[in-house]
Amino acid sequence: MTLMKFNIEQYFENLINYNIIFKNRDALNTSYIPDSLPHRDTQIKLLAQIFGVSLKNAQPSNVFIYGKTGTGKTAVVKFVTKKLINKFIDQKIESVPKWIYINCNEVRTSYRILATILNRLEPREKIPPTGFPRDILIEKLYNIMENQIKNSICFIILDEIDCLTDINSKNNILYILSRLNETIPSAKVCIIGISNLLDFKKDLDPRILSSLSEEEIVFPSYNAKEIYDILIERVSVAFIPNIVDDGALKLCSALAAEENGDARRALSILRKAAELVERRNLNKLNVEHIYEAKEILDLDTTVEFLKELPVQQKYILFSIYLNHKYNPDVPITTGLLYNTYCELINKGLGMNVLTPRRVTSLVKDLELAGIIRSDLISKGKPNGRTRYIYFLLSDKQIKKAFEKDPEFEDFLNYIPDTTKNKNYNYRDGMKFQTLI
DNA sequence: GATCCACAGGAAATTAAGGGTC
DNA sequence: GACCCTTAATTTCCTGTGGATC
Numbered sequence: 001m002t003l004m005k006f007n008i009e010q011y012f013e014n015l016i017n018y019n020i021i022f023k024n025r026d027a028l029n030t031s032y033i034p035d036s037l038p039h040r041d042t043q044i045k046l047l048a049q050i051f052g053v054s055l056k057n058a059q060p061s062n063v064f065i066y067g068k069t070g071t072g073k074t075a076v077v078k079f080v081t082k083k084l085i086n087k088f089i090d091q092k093i094e095s096v097p098k099w100i101y102i103n104c105n106e107v108r109t110s111y112r113i114l115a116t117i118l119n120r121l122e123p124r125e126k127i128p129p130t131g132f133p134r135d136i137l138i139e140k141l142y143n144i145m146e147n148q149i150k151n152s153i154c155f156i157i158l159d160e161i162d163c164l165t166d167i168n169s170k171n172n173i174l175y176i177l178s179r180l181n182e183t184i185p186s187a188k189v190c191i192i193g194i195s196n197l198l199d200f201k202k203d204l205d206p207r208i209l210s211s212l213s214e215e216e217i218v219f220p221s222y223n224a225k226e227i228y229d230i231l232i233e234r235v236s237v238a239f240i241p242n243i244v245d246d247g248a249l250k251l252c253s254a255l256a257a258e259e260n261g262d263a264r265r266a267l268s269i270l271r272k273a274a275e276l277v278e279r280r281n282l283n284k285l286n287v288e289h290i291y292e293a294k295e296i297l298d299l300d301t302t303v304e305f306l307k308e309l310p311v312q313q314k315y316i317l318f319s320i321y322l323n324h325k326y327n328p329d330v331p332i333t334t335g336l337l338y339n340t341y342c343e344l345i346n347k348g349l350g351m352n353v354l355t356p357r358r359v360t361s362l363v364k365d366l367e368l369a370g371i372i373r374s375d376l377i378s379k380g381k382p383n384g385r386t387r388y389i390y391f392l393l394s395d396k397q398i399k400k401a402f403e404k405d406p407e408f409e410d411f412l413n414y415i416p417d418t419t420k421n422k423n424y425n426y427r428d429g430m431k432f433q434t435l436i
Numbered sequence: 437g438a439t440c441c442a443c444a445g446g447a448a449a450t451t452a453a454g455g456g457t458c
Numbered sequence: 459g460a461c462c463c464t465t466a467a468t469t470t471c472c473t474g475t476g477g478a479t480c
Contacts, residue, residue, distance in 0.1 A: 108465095109464080109466095111463090111464060112464095112465090128454080128455055128456070129454075129455080129464085129465085130453090130455050130456080130463070131454075131455035131456035131457090131462090131464070132457095132464085133456090133462075133463055134464080136456095136463095165465090165466090166465095310467095312467095333442090333443090334443065335442070335443080354468075354469090355468075355469060355470085356443085357445080357468085357469070357470080357471095358467085358468055358469070360443085360444065360445075364444095364445090376444075376475090377476090378442090378443095378475075378476035378477050378478090379441090379442085379476090379478075380440090380441075380476075380477040381439080381440050381442095381477075381480085382440095382442095382478070382479080383442070383443095383477095383478085384440080384476090384477090385441075385442055385443050385444070385475060385476060385477085386442060386443055387444080
């Protein structure tokens with residue numbers, strides 16, 4: 001039997017000339033800002049009222065924006081920003097505000113946010129990611145603000161602000177920024193903080209809170225009907241007519257509404273489903289494609305996350321996985337996990353054994369990522385307090401993530417000694433570590 | 437009721453790496 | 459090259475905890 005060879009030239013030719021389902025593929029990207037944002041009129045109006053005073057060269061209030069993932073926070077801020085800049089240009093107002101957008105999930109420390117702001121305002125400075133004393137950077141910021149923002153306004157948007165690692169330190173970026181307007185009366189700075197956590201402000205210093213929370217806007221989650229309306233608009237921009245089945249859109253909306261009313265999730269599922277339709281040379285997107293897209297996305301997201309884990313965390317995950325696989329009747333306690341972890345590290349490619357304290361922290365991180373679950377259990381004097389750890393992934397996900405990883409592929413079918421010898425305890429783990 | 441077990445987990449200290457100034 | 463600074467990862471130290479045992 002001869003296999004048909006893939007003809008790449010023909011494939012690209014078909015893609016261009018025959019299988020056309022998209023009008024504007026970009027409209028399905030989460031970063032796309034549409035001409036209208038359904039069900040966000042209230043928030044748009046509020047933000048326009050706050051930002052709008054800048055057209056009269058007055059200083060807008062600082063704003064804190066709250067809402068779960070995919071509720072349109074960033075999209076609304078960018079939407080209002082875009083319209084405001086256009087208004088400045090239309091009106092030929094000279095002092096167009098400066099806009100600095102920073103995602104704190106990517107730029108996580110106060111020092112680096114300071115460096116990013118300085119580099120945006122004065123690209124010739126080229127502030128490095130480490131090295132400068134913080135007070136020097138603050139002084140540079142004051143100088144630049146004084147010289148550049150004199151007759152204008154600078155909007156600083158800190159998205160995912162809850163990801164800042166040093167939010168509780170004395171000199172964090174929010175404190176520095178909150179003092180800017182007091183220190184330099186000639187500079188007008190407006191800070192917009194965006195957070196996924198509704199209770200984010202409860203741990204903030206009261207001085208920062210009073211300065212930065214002048215206005216607050218809450219973005220509620222979308223329901224299925226609202227997500228459906230958003231999808232309808234995007235579909236009309238993204239696809240040629242009659243490609244997407246209405247039932248598929250309703251299903252996509254319902255699935256996303258179940259997951260915290262996340263419109264971004266709905267768009268991701270729809271985009272993946274459209275890719276399946278395009279690759280198969282079909283001309284109709286139906287409910288089966290939505291189900292299939294969701295399954296692929298769920299698998300892909302987890303597998304990609306597992307591949308990107310730090311090596312030590314992969315060893316811990318494998319220790320949990322192997323205990324779950326070969327000793328399903330025995331609860332995985334912290335002590336047992338630590339024994340298995342030590343064994344795997346010593347079988348591996350020369351990593352250092354971490355301390356139990358550090359392993360505990362990494363286990364907690366895995367739990368926060370939703371890969372495992374754990375319960376705190378107290379079993380009295382002979383066995384003390386420990387955690388029961390539960391593995392939440394499938395064999396399929398582990399295999400897909402690690403079958404091509406040279407450090408871990410041999411562990412996929414490895415049976416640890418700790419699953420054979422059930423007489424273990426935490427202290428055995430310590431002996432294990434020091435004896436080998 | 438006191439003691440003990442096996443940790444949990446907070447806080448501070450340490451270390452290494454990357455980058456700056458003088 | 460010595461010294462200073464920041465970040466991120468990790469270790470060390472310490473106190474706290476629920477429930478079985480004494």
